[in-house]
Amino acid sequence: MAETRGIGRRQFLGIGGALGLTAVTGLTAAAGLARHPASTGDQLRSGVPLPPAFQVPLPLPSVLKPVSTSGGVDRYEITQREATLEVLPGVKTPMWTYGGTFPGPTIEARRGRPVTVTHHNGLPVPTVVHLHGGRTPAASDGYPTDLVLPKNWREPASPIVHGMHGAHDMSGMDHMDGMDGMDGMQGMQGMQGMQDPKAVVTRLTRDYTFPMDQRPTLLWYHDHRMDFTAPAIWRGLAGLHIIRDDAEDSLGLPSGPRELPLMIADRAFDDNGNLHYPSLDPTLRDQPGVEEAFHAGVLGDVILVNGAPWPVHEVDAARYRLRVLNASNARHYDLEAVTDDGHRLDLVQVGADQGLLAAPVTHRTLPIAPAERYDVVVDFTKVQVGGRVRIVNRLGSGRTRDVLAFRVARKAADHSRIPRLLSHDLPNWRRADATRTRDFSFRAGRMHGGHGWLIGGVPFDPARSDVTTRLGDVEVWRLIADVHHPVHLHLVGFRVLSRRGRKALPHDAGLKDTVSLRPGEAAEIITRFDGYRGRYLFHCHNAEHEDMGMMANLDII
Incomplete structure (x- = not known):
């Protein structure tokens, strides 16, 4: 039976250790929170005059039409390309786009009807597409090294040494406390230049297949290229993907x-x-x-x-x-x-x-x-x-x-309603069902003498196996943060069990794939690793943290 105790003394001591490590790196939590009490990060100032609020009409993203619906599969095509858009009134802004718009076109899917999206890379750099929240086979999940190369792409001559390869044995991460510092970190080499023997690289185009075998919801797709996710999303590589089904349609919600x-x-x-x-x-x-x-x-x-x-x-x-x-x-x-x-x-x-x-x-x-x-x-x-x-x-x-x-x-007439009961198919996992309880810390640290963001004391390495679990296993994960960290699991949804050793908050209701950890906060989540075998990720979705090492591998066997 899995361990089910609450937040222990050592975990609370770990909060202090994490904040101490933050101070060592120069990313002092207290200073950062003093500048931005409700944020983690620093703000840029625009140089161009900005329009007054509430003057520009709200645009609605276009819905993409399939190029084929034969064989019970809806097939779409999207070209990733540069475009000049009018984001601010009267101002032209060059952007990287899905299909020439920002946001990219919305894909409307039906539960149980597979979708295949062919992405063409017309940008000057490699790209990767991740359907965030999708129950997706590993080959189409958008692993950061599964690149789609642009035309005439050549690898940089001198990869930057900024990550860490083989830093230390992560096999203990399955049960680790994650608070014991960064002892034994050796063998640094470039994150961007790391060898990933499992990477599947294509040139110009790639088909992503999404079975859509999941509950109706709002997903989104975005670039997930290793080391460069944050600036790629900032430049415009994001779009919506909505799944619907007959049961939701019958509820009478506004439509x-x-x-x-x-x-x-x-x-x-x-x-x-x-x-x-x-x-x-x-x-x-x-x-x-x-x-x-x-x-x-x-x-x-x-x-x-x-x-x-x-x-x-x-x-x-x-x-x-x-x-x-x-x-x-x-x-x-x-x-x-x-x-x-x-x-x-x-x-x-x-x-x-x-x-x-x-x-x-x-x-x-x-x-x-x-x-x-x-x-x-x-x-x-x-x-x-x-x-x-x-x-x-x-x-x-x-x-x-x-x-x-x-x-x-x-x-106007309004025939919509909000039913007292919305859904009957939410999973009811219990602590007693868990085969294992794991602990993870999300905190600042050092990478090759510079700043980084770490899970369990080490930064991401695509060639390392961090967590291995069996298909169908239920697990409880305990997560602890130094500053704000929105933690995202690929493939699976989860329920939030607790925060700071107390019951979950009202906005934690339902099935989630991203949980927001506040500074110094610990939370517990429970999930079942079902759907597909293969290599997936969990990571912080502060995109700058993600690019600076705050990802880990999740192998489902």
Whole structure:
């Protein structure tokens, strides 16, 4: 039987050790939190004049049409290419895109009907596509070294030494406490130049196959190239993927024009209107990483929703279903819906990362970390025609406090509803079912004498096996953080069992694939490793942390 005790003394001592290691690296948690009380990272300032809030209409991402539906499979094609877009009004911004738009086109799928997406790489660097939240065979999961090379690509002549290979034996990670420092770290060599004998590299094109054998939910796809995920997403490589089924359709939730996908992402712009990002190598070819001030994460001073700055959307006096994704690299939000006269509207959560809850949960505010998704219903019925409802970020200040606004344009009939019971197919894993309990620390540390972000005291190595579990096993994982770390597991969803040794919070309801750890916080999650065998990942979804070593391998056998 797996160990099921609560957070022990050694784990709490480990928090202090983790924060001490942070101080050694120069990424002092206390200093970082003093500058940005609700964030981990540093903020860029835009050089171009920024538009006023709530002037630009909310765009809705286009829905991609399949090129074929034969054989019971929906087939799509997407070309990754450079494009110049008008993100800020009247300003032209070069971006990297899926299909020439930001966000990329939305793929609408049906549960149980497979999807194949052929990606063509027309960009100047290698790419990898990961369907975040997908129950996907390992060959299509978007492992960071499974590159799609562009035309005429040649490997850099001198790989940068910034990672660590064979640093120390990770076999103990299966049961390790993860608090014992970084003893015995030897054998450093370049992360970008590491040999990965399992990598599958193609040139120009790759087919990604998604069985869609999972609960209906909002997923998203984004670049996952090793060492360069953060700047690639920042440049525009992100899009939505929605799964539906008949049972969800029959619930009567708001639909059609009253169902709105909302991809929230912060960015910054230079004096010429180009995206501003502190890459050490702006070509994203040779040297990974960001300038030292931004090692903890890159924050922008412009809040985009579906690629538009602080947009506004005209709505009926009715219920609306908001499918919210935080696609920011490092910024956290605490969302609140408030009228201009100060009245706060309920945010009724009906779904989490991995689909519908068992029953609705009503929130006044909704914290959302990078990569998390929330499915919420907002009722505009009692807002006067002509009135405005602002979605604000309680963690922001100045321009980053505003997110988007809704203006109620008219009275209208509303036949939607929020059922008391939403879903009957949520897993009911119990601690007694767990075959193993594992402990992991997420903290700052040293890589080759420089800054890095580590899981269990070591940075990512694609050639190392970190965690091995058997297909079908149930496990409890205990996670502990020094600063903010949104922890994401590939392939599987999980339930949050506890935070700081106490019960999970209301916004932890349902099945998730990303859990937001706050500074110094410990959380427990439970999951069953089912679906497929193969090599997967778990990592921090602060994209800068991920690029600087905060990933680990998960082998399902």
